[in-house]
Amino acid sequence: MSLETAGDVKAEWPPYEVFVRSKRGLNHVHVGSIHAADDEMALRHARDVYTRRNEGVSIWVVPSASITASSPDEKDSFFEPSGDKIYRHPTFYDVAEDVPHM
Secondary structure, three states: OEEEOHHHOEEEOOEEEEEEEOOOOOOOEEEEEEEOOOHHHHHHHHHHHHOOOOOOOEEEEEEHHHOOOOOHHHHHHHHHHHHOOHHHOHHHOOOOOOOOOO
16 A cells, blocks of 8 residues: 655555454454554554454554564574573463463
């Protein structure tokens, strides 16, 4: 998509990543990407494209350029330092059966 600006110069709308929470208490899940001229338009387009059947209770839109992520190729070296800290893993705890979403 593109937007005509003054002087017939075309500027491309920036991409946004869309996250939708389907029910209260659940996590937001990445559902796709859209292009929009601004944050408000991105939110409205995300609603129209990704929640047409009332399947969401909350939407996040984030400019793609604002996301910093690790690379899957660097998984071993990036996450290795936490591997020896077994106390950070919830293997020592019992979770009650009536605790939702665990």
